[in-house]
Structure formats: C-alpha cells, structure tokens
Amino acid sequence: MAPRIGLESSFFLRFLNFYNEFLDWLWIDETYFRTQDKIIREEFGQDFPNLKELVKDTSLMFINSNPFLELTRPTSNKIIYIGGLVDDMASEESKKLDEAINFYEAKEGAVLFSFGSLTDTTKLNERMLKSIMGAFRRFPKIHFIWKVDNSTVNNNLKMFESATNVHNFEWFRQPAILVGLFWIMGADNISGSPTFRQRTFRQWNFQHPNTRAFITHCGQNSLTESARAGVPIIGIPLFGDQFYNCIVGETRGLGVQVDISHLKESNGENVLVEALEKILYQPKYQQNAKIISKKLKLTPFSPTERLVKWVEFAAEFGDLPELNLPGEKEMNWFVYYSLDVILFSIIVLAIxxxxxxxxxxxxxxxxxxxxxxKIREEEKKKK
Incomplete structure (x- = not known):
C-alpha cells in the first residue's frame, strides 16, 4: 500500500492515511514476514535467520526512484536512489540502432498512452473505451500511440477503425519513445480491413522528438521515464503506489490526475478532453517537465554510477552499522514517537x-x- 494524499490534505484524508500506514505495518510484520519465514525455513532449514532481522542488517537499500520525484519525508542514509537506471540502459540500446525513419507526420505532435505491461486492457469496459476513443477523436491533428492488447482491438474493431489518429501496438520501447528514438514491435495485422492501421513491425527504429504528453497509470518506471524525457503526464492510477506517484507528479507540476472511475461515467469523454487540453495547451506543464528533466540529467552521478560505487563500497565494508537507524531494541514505539516527552509536557502544562x-x-x-x-462597611456607616 502507498499513501494516496499529498502534503496538503484534509483531516479526513490524513485520518485515512494514518490508519492505512498502521494496517500496512501490521500486514508486513504480522503476515508477510511470518509467512515468508515459514516458507524459507522449510526450504533452507529451521536455523535460517529471521527475515525481519536480515532486512534490518542489510548494508544498503536501492530504491527505484529519484529524490526530485518523491515528497519530502524522513529517510535513512542507507537508502540509495537509482531511479532512471533502466532509462540509462534504454538510451544506450537506442544509440546502437542504425536506421531512423518517420513513423508519422503529426501536425501538433503525439501523445503516448500506456497502462504498463501488467494491465490487461481487455478489462476496460465499453463505456471506458468510448470515453477514451471519443476524447482522442476530438484532437484530430494529434496522433495517439496506444499500447493495447490485440484482443481489445479485435473486440472493438469498428471503434478503433473510426479513429484515424490512433495507432495501437501490443508492445513498444516506452523510454525511447518518450525521448524521441523508439523501436516498435507489433503483431501481425489482426484485421482484414484495408482501412485499419494495425501494421506488422519488426525491429524498426522510429524517430519522433515531438511527444507532447504521456497518459500513464503512473507506475514508478513510467513516472521516472516521463520526467527524464521532459514529457508532461496525465495520470490515471489503478492500484498500489501509482496513486502516490500520481500525486508526486501533480505536486511537481508535471501533470494532472484523472480518476479512472470517471471514465465509466457519461461525461468520461469530457473529463479526459479537459485533462488533455490542460496538458497540451497550458505551457506551464511542458515548462515544469523540462525543468525537472534538466535537474534529473544534471544530478551529480548517474543512477548507474551510484549503483556501482555503492555496491563496491558495501562489498568492501560489509554491514555499515554506522548508518543504522535505531530499532526496537534501542527505541520502542513509545520512545520513537516521543510519547513520553509529549505526555510529560502535557502533565507539566496541566499543572x-x-x-x-x-x-x-x-x-x-x-x-x-x-x-x-467595602460595601458592607458603607452600609453600616449609613445606619
């Protein structure tokens, strides 16, 4: 689970987030670790160390994120951010491709749309598809590259054929599309229609530096890739950390959020159109994306360098106990949250x-x- 609220939230949202964190901690400690301990010890013997203790004793923790794409919060010196590592590798692979040809001539650029590799797009109901395709048709000069399952297209063939500016593929190299060089691999033509634009591609390298926006589920890699490429986003989070990532994008001015449930409603098309108009025609989103992109690219030491150097450092020195945060043995929850200090302060203030x-x-x-x-004395004098 991940927090779904930003730095500025109502009491109700903060209340929900507080208990969400508590349940998350309860699940990890009481369910996840115990279940994993049982499985591991059945496989490797009952003397295998406690998993929770192993986690505490790790030398370093590498996080697939970047400080510029996180909300400010307390952290540990053992956490090393390597967000963008996949982008580094994708850029190197793209440089090896020899041929570059134009994919299309987009008068006002292109918009990339992907819900990630794990999302089954056949789960999108007809109402949601109509909202999405209807919104795309209202921007005829912009081309939309949509990563969508072939079965989804087959089941809604007329709808996809009616949108002449929508190009759909089962897989494409997302980071490279965002930065301008990309390699699309698709399936065979899944319809027999000569008007249908689902084509067969095999290891072609395309060049289109004018990607205007990215409609994304806001997975961690997708957020990092779009930020490094300087492409603003329309976030449609589905589950898990995607809600948090989307809020980070909004907070950094990289884009806007659309609730996926709104796409199921009768005005779903208008909701998506409004989001597209903001991203495409309000310069601030493009400007913010370019600034964040420059910050990520000019950050001292690349993700690859940080990973290699810190792994070598950990291999040399081992556990690195100097970086440990105090745990349950050194500081129980009562002390950790300074409840003793708060209680003492309340008592002193009360006194x-x-x-x-x-x-x-x-x-x-x-x-x-x-x-x-004085009154009584005056009355006595009068008497």
Whole structure:
C-alpha cells in the first residue's frame, strides 16, 4: 500500500492515511514476514535467520526512484536512489540502432498512452473505451500511440477503425519513445480491413522528438521515464503506489490526475478532453517537465554510477552499522514517537494551568471579597 494524499490534505484524508500506514505495518510484520519465514525455513532449514532481522542488517537499500520525484519525508542514509537506471540502459540500446525513419507526420505532435505491461486492457469496459476513443477523436491533428492488447482491438474493431489518429501496438520501447528514438514491435495485422492501421513491425527504429504528453497509470518506471524525457503526464492510477506517484507528479507540476472511475461515467469523454487540453495547451506543464528533466540529467552521478560505487563500497565494508537507524531494541514505539516527552509536557502544562487557575481564582475571590467588605462597611456607616 502507498499513501494516496499529498502534503496538503484534509483531516479526513490524513485520518485515512494514518490508519492505512498502521494496517500496512501490521500486514508486513504480522503476515508477510511470518509467512515468508515459514516458507524459507522449510526450504533452507529451521536455523535460517529471521527475515525481519536480515532486512534490518542489510548494508544498503536501492530504491527505484529519484529524490526530485518523491515528497519530502524522513529517510535513512542507507537508502540509495537509482531511479532512471533502466532509462540509462534504454538510451544506450537506442544509440546502437542504425536506421531512423518517420513513423508519422503529426501536425501538433503525439501523445503516448500506456497502462504498463501488467494491465490487461481487455478489462476496460465499453463505456471506458468510448470515453477514451471519443476524447482522442476530438484532437484530430494529434496522433495517439496506444499500447493495447490485440484482443481489445479485435473486440472493438469498428471503434478503433473510426479513429484515424490512433495507432495501437501490443508492445513498444516506452523510454525511447518518450525521448524521441523508439523501436516498435507489433503483431501481425489482426484485421482484414484495408482501412485499419494495425501494421506488422519488426525491429524498426522510429524517430519522433515531438511527444507532447504521456497518459500513464503512473507506475514508478513510467513516472521516472516521463520526467527524464521532459514529457508532461496525465495520470490515471489503478492500484498500489501509482496513486502516490500520481500525486508526486501533480505536486511537481508535471501533470494532472484523472480518476479512472470517471471514465465509466457519461461525461468520461469530457473529463479526459479537459485533462488533455490542460496538458497540451497550458505551457506551464511542458515548462515544469523540462525543468525537472534538466535537474534529473544534471544530478551529480548517474543512477548507474551510484549503483556501482555503492555496491563496491558495501562489498568492501560489509554491514555499515554506522548508518543504522535505531530499532526496537534501542527505541520502542513509545520512545520513537516521543510519547513520553509529549505526555510529560502535557502533565507539566496541566499543572501550570492548574496553578495559574488557582492563582487567578484566589486573586478574583480576594477582589470580590474586598469589594463586598467595602460595601458592607458603607452600609453600616449609613445606619
């Protein structure tokens, strides 16, 4: 699970996120580790170390992300960010390709659309497909490259044939498309129609540097690839960390978010059109994407260099205990959250308020008694 809220959120969302984190911790500690321990010890023997302790004793933890694509939060010195490592390798592979030809002549550029390699696009219902295709048809001068399963196209052939600016493929080299050089591999022509543009491609290298936007599920790799390429996003998160990644993109000004449930509604087409208009025609998203891209590219040491250097360092020195955060043995949860300090502070404040109240009450009563005494004395004099 991953947080679905940003730095500025309502009390209700923060309340949900708090208990989401608690349940996440409960699941990892009480379910995941115990289940894994049982499986591992059945395979390697009962003397195999506790998995939770092994995790604590790791020398380093490599994270497939980048600090510029994270919300600010406390972290450990053992965490090394190597987000973009796959992009480095993709760029090197692209350079080896000899031939470059034009894929299409897009008058206003192109938009890439992919829900990642794990998403089964046949699960998109007819209402959602109509919203998506309807939105694409309303931008006739822009070409849309959509990674979609052949079976989805076969089952909705007329809908796909009606959109002359939509090009669909089962697989393509996503990082290379975003940076301008790409290699598309598709299946055989899955329809018999001469008007249908699903073609057979085998190891062709295409060049199109004018990718205007990326409609994405906001997987970690997709967010990193689009940021490094300087391409703004329309995030449609589906599950897991994708909600958090999408919020990061919004917070950094890289794009906007669309709730996938809105695509199922009657106005789903308009929702997607509105998002596309923002990304395509409001310069701030393109400008922010270019700035983030430059920051990622000029960050001292590439992801590959960080990975290699830190692995060599860990191999040389081992556990690196100097970088350990205090654990349960050194600091229990009561101390970790400073609850003892908070409780002590509350008690001290309560005592101070009580003393102040008593003093105020004594002073007030003294003034009142003095006032009544004065009144009684004046009445006696009158008598």
């Amino acid at each position: 101070l308020f009580w003393v102040a109240f008593k003093c105020f009450k004594w002073i007030l009563l003294s003034i009142i008694n003095s006032w009544f005494t």
